[in-house]
Amino acid sequence: MPDLLQIGGITEAMRQRLDPVFDIHQLSDFDPGAITHIITNGHDGVPPELIPRLNNLKVISVYGVGYDAVDASAAAQRDIVVTHTPDVLNLEVATTAVLLMLACYRDLLRDDAYVRSGSWEAEGNAPLTRSADNQKIGILGLGRIGQAIADKLAPWNPEIVYHTRRPKDVPYRYFDDLAKMAAYVDVLICITPGGTGTRHLVSAKVIEALGPSGTLINVSRGSVVDEVALIHALQSGQLGWAGLDVFENEPHVPQALRDLPNVVLLPHAGSATEETRAAMGNLTVDNLLQHVKSGEVLTPVPECRDQ
Ligand code: A2R
Numbered sequence: 156m157p158d159l160l161q162i163g164g165i166t167e168a169m170r171q172r173l174d175p176v177f178d179i180h181q182l183s184d185f186d187p188g189a190i191t192h193i194i195t196n197g198h199d200g201v202p203p204e205l206i207p208r209l210n211n212l213k214v215i216s217v218y219g220v221g222y223d224a225v226d227a228s229a230a231a232q233r234d235i236v237v238t239h240t241p242d243v244l245n246l247e248v249a250t251t252a253v254l255l256m257l258a259c260y261r262d263l264l265r266d267d268a269y270v271r272s273g274s275w276e277a278e279g280n281a282p283l284t285r286s287a288d289n290q291k292i293g294i295l296g297l298g299r300i301g302q303a304i305a306d307k308l309a310p311w312n313p314e315i316v317y318h319t320r321r322p323k324d325v326p327y328r329y330f331d332d333l334a335k336m337a338a339y340v341d342v343l344i345c346i347t348p349g350g351t352g353t354r355h356l357v358s359a360k361v362i363e364a365l366g367p368s369g370t371l372i373n374v375s376r377g378s379v380v381d382e383v384a385l386i387h388a389l390q391s392g393q394l395g396w397a398g399l400d401v402f403e404n405e406p407h408v409p410q411a412l413r414d415l416p417n418v419v420l421l422p423h424a425g426s427a428t429e430e431t432r433a434a435m436g437n438l439t440v441d442n443l444l445q446h447v448k449s450g451e452v453l454t455p456v457p458e459c460r461d462q
Contacts, residue, residue, distance in 0.1 A: 157177055158177070158180060160190045162182060163196045173443065177192065177447075188210055191212060194443065197218070197223075206230060213234075213236065214452060216440075219244075219426075219435065220299075221239075222239045230458075236455050237456045240439055241454055243431065244425070245300050246303055246431075247427075248346070249300060251421065252307075252425075253304070253307050253308060255372050255421065256342060258398060259398045260287040260370070262281075288312055289314075290313050290314075292340060292344060293317065293336045293343045294315065295356070296345065296347030297325065298346070300346045300374075301344075304346060335364075337362075337364035345380065349376025350378070353376070354379070356380075359381060362385055363393055366393070368395050372399075373401055375401060377402040377403040385397060386412055396417045401425075
């Protein structure tokens with residue numbers, strides 16, 4: 156039986172499919188020379204110092220589409236294939252983005268608290284909110300999930316625009332400059348990968364360009380947004396609202412952010428439904444089982460294709 160190193164938790168359903176095929180080892184007790192496969196997740200990844208110690212490692216299967224916690228280029232150089240779980244979570248993360256945007260526009264949390272606290276009865280109707288219809292919405296990263304977000308927003312009749320490094324074959328206006336797009340839109344939705352290439356792409360300048368009537372939604376990685384600049388802008392009124400599923404130092408969320416009334420906060424729950432997590436778990440396991448069976452994997456990350 157091949158030896159699988161488990162980093163982070165796996166579900167019971169995943170374990171039941173892996174158990175008949177692999178000897179599963181934990182980080183606390185394994186023989187580095189024996190490990191041929193790793194199962195991990197987007198948060199824990201693989202500690203960089205570990206990979207050079209595993210001379211027989213062939214596959215790193217990541218539970219999640221984001222794999223910035225794994226050095227995929229270093230793995231590819233050693234002919235180790237990294238896999239991830241694209242596509243199966245597109246709709247769920249898109250739902251999360253729309254949920255956060257609507258919650259910001261319609262002040263869902265404030266109004267919920269208004270009813271619970273008895274203020275409705277004591278003080279009368281709550282203040283008015285803003286309509287989410289007919290907004291200019293900028294998508295930063297129009298890939299698989301970004302496109303699903305654009306599709307899900309259609310009933311709100313938005314004008315969709317986008318910024319990526321290279322323009323796509325899509326019917327939306329392209330901005331080659333993110334700050335210019337931020338100045339143009341009402342809402343900026345971030346859905347790029349994380350990692351060094353996108354770190355603090357949403358800078359103080361971009362946040363300022365979005366402005367006091369602007370809303371920032373982040374369902375990508377906390378590292379994409381300069382969190383200190385974001386907090387400052389939300390506190391000072393330079394930025395209107397933020398809906399955040401991801402943070403720079405998860406699961407730590409700065410107290411300043413938690414104290415703000417103009418934010419909606421989620422615990423990195425973009426894909427976290429029973430149905431979607433089951434699909435992601437199946438694909439994570441399928442990649443490992445397929446490799447044992449045929450030497451191939453189903454969904455390698457771009458750095459590890461053509462291997
Ligand atoms: O830049 P392009 O043309 O490669 O377009 C990709 C864009 N992107 C960027 N846009 C602006 N500046 C960058 N430095 C930059 N780097 C990448 O992000 C592409 O349109 C999009 C990523 O799309 P996919 O690779 O299809 O990823 P998917 O499945 O939509 O997931 C995105 C991320 C994951 O990596 C997780 O971190 C998160 O969503 O859950």
